[in-house]
Each structure stands twice: as structure tokens, then as C-alpha cells.
Amino acid sequence: MGKVSPLAPGSFPGLLTIDGVRMATAAAGIRYRNRQDVLVMLFDKGTTAAGVFTRSKCPSAAVDWCREVLASGKARALMVNSGNANAFTGKKGKAATKLSGQLLAKAAGCKPGDIYLCSTGVIGEPLPAEKFSGVVDELVANARPDGWEMAARAIMTTDTFPKGATAVVDLGGVPVRINGIAKGAGMIAPDMATMLSFVATDAPLDAPVLQAMLSAGVKDTFNAITIDSDTSTSDTLLFFATGKAKGAPRISDPADPRLKAFRTALEGVLAQLSQLVVRDGEGARKLVEINVTGATSKKSARRIAMSIANSPLVKTAIAGEDANWGRIVAAVGKAGEPADRDRLAIFFGDIRVAHEGERDPAYSEEATSAYMKNPEIAITVDIGLGKGRDRVWTCDLTKEYVEINGDYRS
């Protein structure tokens, strides 16, 4: 928990309470000493749920558990521990999720099948789930509606700041609320591996509506960020709707036109949370937005953008405040997507450094160098072939990244 990222926002945003959601944290001593490492959220009866998970073929036991529970589309509780990912733990891992579910279900007065479990921390270490028995009663008794920042802190591993976002939006003439928290991506700590995010609303939305909006919403937010190209075994984003907003209409059809503003607000919350994750990328000193225009399709633009965002050479150049467009050309070329070298244009901010496949004669090295000193860098690549466009976010690759991930045993 060293220094706070230089890209951190000034403070945690003011999150309003969500009627039907209460939460508490506790210190179960899973791995960390003297800090809160368990979060429980309790949801009133009738709460619906949606989720998206890692695409890893080797998911954690907790991800397996959540996928099973989510089939009902309902939720009564969520328990998250930090310090141990319960990933690659074999039969012991499955047993740990079962015990965790039973312990919390008994304390909260619901069924294990209504409980979502998430774990973040070391991979391969058995999760001592019996330790939850000492804290679940206290967690349920202490749960209150206004603990969002505390909740965001309890799920941190070596994140350097708690991450939250919020919105109030009109649904059928009634203001409803959306709150979200997240913890860092990029396997921030040695041996650790998880991006977790939890979003809740008081809007009365049926589970299929929730799932449709969440699945659509992550495409250009959480699925459009990359710290280091390493997908975790445990990535989990859960979305809960309590339906407690007084007077708001119940929505059962994902295509209901009244969802328009809500959908936009949800995507805004997801975009904020996902960018906070990038701002806390390991060793990050620059937030980098990569725009690709003129590709043959949006999908093609995404692949080219990700090829740039994941290029170690592009990322180290940005860390060195160098507008190295040659490396961007190389990253476009290796993406395997349609591209014509002689039509490419590349911009850093508003400065066009390359045009029609060669250096822009009007390009000023001084102006570009000055631009590269900013903490937020925008790169635009125009492929010049079609109308496909997309945008992704990443961070630079610094020596601190290598230090954090390689030197910790010394």
C-alpha cells in the first residue's frame, strides 16, 4: 500500500445510499493483519442480479460459484474477501465456497443459493473459509446503508486508492440511483489477480433487463481497458437492483424505451469505474486514451486499438514521454487487421505527427514533446480505410511495474 497513484482523483465521490442495500466490513485475518478484509452486502428481498465474469479458461472457485448462483437472477447477499483469490485451489477451493455460502446464509437468514462470493488475492493458496465463522454474525448485525467508501477500501489488495462512481437518473419520471465500486486490475500485487466491481441500483429492473444492460455496458468500458494484457482468473462484475425506488416503474423488457437514460447513466458509471482501475494500474504515471478511426469495422478498430494499448514498446515510450509514432505503426501492422501503411495518419493530442504513411512535414517535435509531459495522453490513429472506430484506455509501462511484479522477494 505504498504511495497513492499520481493519477488518483482528489477524493472518493459522494455516494448516496441505495434503498435496499446495507453493508459492513470486518477483519477476518485471511492474509492481511490489522485491516478490514471482508465485505458483506445485504440486499432486500426481491433484488435482481446480473453479472459478467472473466473469460479465462481457468477461473477461480468463486467465479464458478457466482456463475451457478446467477442462474436464478436473484440476490440476497454478497461476500468479498481480499488477500486470497481462491483460484487454482482444486477441490479445496470448491469446499471453501460451499462453507462460505453456508456460514453467511445462516447469519443472514437466506439460502446459500442467494449469495454471491468473490475472492481476490494470492492464487493457489487454500482459502481458510472457516475464519468467516468468527465475523459473519457481526457483519450482518452491523450492516448499514452508508458504507460505500469503507466497502471500496475493504476489497483493495495493493490498490492505492478506493474506487467509486455514482449517478442519479430518471426512470419513468422517477429519479433512481446507481452506485458502483471497483478494485484494481493488473494483478496489482505479487501473486495476486483480480478485478472486481460491484454496482447497485434502487431501480425496479427484472434480471434479464439488468443482464442485457450490463453485458452491453461493459463492451466499451471494462472490456475496453488494459493494464498489461494479463486477464485474471477472477474478474467479476456484479450488478444488483433492489427495486426500492418509490414510484419507479418495474421494467421487464430490455427493449423498453424508458431505459434510455438509465442505460446511458449506467454506462457512465461503468466508464468511470473502469478508468479508475486504469488510473491505479501498476506503476502507472500516465492515463492513455487510444482512438482508432477509419478502420473497416468497430471490431477491427478495437483490435488495432488493443494491439497499440498492449504494445510494451508503445507503453515504455509513453513512460519516457516520447511521441514514438514508429512503434504505433508497428503495433498497427502486427494487429492482423486491414491497414494500408500509406494511408495511416497518427495524432498525439491534436498534433498530427504522421500523414499518408510518412512523417507529417508540418510536425513540430517541440510541441509534441511538450504534449507528452501531460499526465493524460490521447493518441488517435486514422486507418483511412472505412468508418469503423473505437476507443480504449491503458496506462504507461514503467520500471515500477517491473519492480512491483518482479522484485518483491528480494
Add this chain to the structure above:
Amino acid sequence: MGKVSPLAPGSFPGLLTIDGVRMATAAAGIRYRNRQDVLVMLFDKGTTAAGVFTRSKCPSAAVDWCREVLASGKARALMVNSGNANAFTGKKGKAATKLSGQLLAKAAGCKPGDIYLCSTGVIGEPLPAEKFSGVVDELVANARPDGWEMAARAIMTTDTFPKGATAVVDLGGVPVRINGIAKGAGMIAPDMATMLSFVATDAPLDAPVLQAMLSAGVKDTFNAITIDSDTSTSDTLLFFATGKAKGAPRISDPADPRLKAFRTALEGVLAQLSQLVVRDGEGARKLVEINVTGATSKKSARRIAMSIANSPLVKTAIAGEDANWGRIVAAVGKAGEPADRDRLAIFFGDIRVAHEGERDPAYSEEATSAYMKNPEIAITVDIGLGKGRDRVWTCDLTKEYVEINGDYRS
């Protein structure tokens, strides 16, 4: 040109001459001062040629040129310059290759269409090809058969040592020779981008035979290495056969059974050269061999192996001498290939650290830590699903990599 890589071999190997090949180097002052930066190889009449090139959609002008010339399957000369890649240089780049070809053709008494051109160095900077006019006559006049190490040095950019390999092998009862040189991958210098390798033999092999063997030979050698996942715009591997080996049979059919030993020897030379490239990876301190067994196919095994080899988290862990098998699980999981978490086994050297999807109970942390201190590390992952296996080579990711690629403007 700082310190020599700790993974460098003790010395340049003793390469015998190849009858029909002569070479010379010169200082044309393309970018470097006071060093040889141009290599010319001259081939006797009747020399056949084969080549493989970058898969980049934004190849350099020199790659475009070579692809065109190669259609004839013949070669009389090769010219390589270091310091400027002639990549992303638009019409100027094409004009520069044309002028280079004309200058050397005149000096060497052959057609431009018999000449191969390669450039390595800065991207986006126009190549001052007129500078070759001052050196081509001298190069042709000075060409001699025994300059292989000098040739390997002239094509270096910030490679830390010259790279060569050789073999003598029986072809139809006659000993024939294979020599090769290479320069480093991984865009070793700021702004620079090229892996180049040149191989020559005195065996009388028709061009289609040469091409078939080369294309097959790179699959498990040059295409099985990765420094940093960044494919260059200029990667070029050329293979020339002078046919001067006295008494050796001319081979016109790629399926000729007499090629068996030659094919093996060629693959050995390519394997040596490609591993030398990894040994000179930017900032590399460890050579890492990744074996994947039990995958559903060789192709699947390759993808999983490359996912591990390109994982920044695996590579930084190896730099930190940490047997972090959790990160290997994550890299297997993100490869998108068939894998069953609960059947995985992972070995560092001979030490099995994980078995059937969890930590091996017999695993010794001490023995593994001791193993990780070796300069050469072998990682084996058994997927447990089929018979597909493959092997790739990479290096660790150190702070020096970031320094080399990010800090050079400071």
C-alpha cells in the same frame, strides 16, 4: 552498445567459408559515426534464394522490395544497412530502395532485380540512399569469402554481440556447409525495429526446395521466439544457395529423401540463431524455454506457450527469480485454447509445483527458489487433455527493458 548480455555465448563460432559467397562492410555514415554500417554479400551466378518476411500489415520499403525480387528465386547480391529501417517512409522509401538497387547493380555488374535490400534502424526517417554511392565500388572490390563475423557486426544496431551459427552436413554423399548470421529482435534500440537473418549454403538446391525448407524451418525456430510480442515492420530472413559444393547432387524436388540430414542441419542453424536473438533480448538476464504438453493440438500448444511467453506478469516474476505458477495458470486461462484447470500440471525444471489444478503437496519452495537463480529456466505445462505439444523461447522482463525503451530521451 552498452554491456554485453549476460546470456551471450563465449565467442563467435568458427564459420567456414561458403564457396560462391563473398562479403565486405563499409562505413556509409547513414546514422552511426565511426562504425561499419553497410554489409554487401555477393553471390556467384546460379545462386538460388528463399525468404520469409514480417507478417506486419505495415512492412518496410525494403521488405516490399525483397518480396518482389524473390519471385525470380535468384540472387546475385545482398545489401544491408543499419541505422535506418526505411520503414513508414512513403514514396521516399520506395525511391530509396530503387536508388540503392541501381547503385549496387552498377558496381556489382548485375541487375537491380537480382539484389536483395534490408534496412534496420529508425522508423519514419527517410533513408539517404545516395550515401551508398560513395561505398558500393569499394564494397564490391573488397569482397572476400571469410568475413562472416565482420558481417554479423555490421548489421547490429544496439545488439550487444554478433550472432552466427554453422553446420556441415552430408548431401548425397558430399559434405555441404550452412552458415547463418542474425541481428537482434525486440526493437532493441529506441525507435528501431528489425530482426534480420541471412543464411547461405554451398548446396545445389533449386529455389522451390530452398523456400520449402526455409518456410518449414522457421516454424519451430524464428517463429517460436518472442522478446516482447512486438512484431517488427522489417523482419527478414533470407536463405541463399550457391550450388558450389563440388560433387553434391542438384536437388529440384522439396520431397527428395536426400534432403533429410540437410533439413535437420538447417533447422539446427535456425534454432541456434533464433536463440541467440533471445539471448540478446532487451535487458534480458534469463533465457526461458516454455514447453507445453498435453494440449489438444500442436497449434493449441503453441498458442498457450506464446500466451505464457508474452505475459508481462510471468516475465517479471522470472526476472524476480520467483516460481510464480499462479501467473502461469492465468496465462494458460487467457490463451482462449481448450484447458481444464483441474488437470493442469506445472513444472519449473524438474520440479512439479502444481498438479491436478492445485499446489503439489510435495513441492519444495526452497528447491524451486534455488532453481530460479539459474540463467536458463525451463517451464513445462501439461494441459492434460491430448497429445499436442510445442516449445517456445523467450526472456525475462527487467527494469532495463523499460529503461532501454523509455528513458532514452532523458
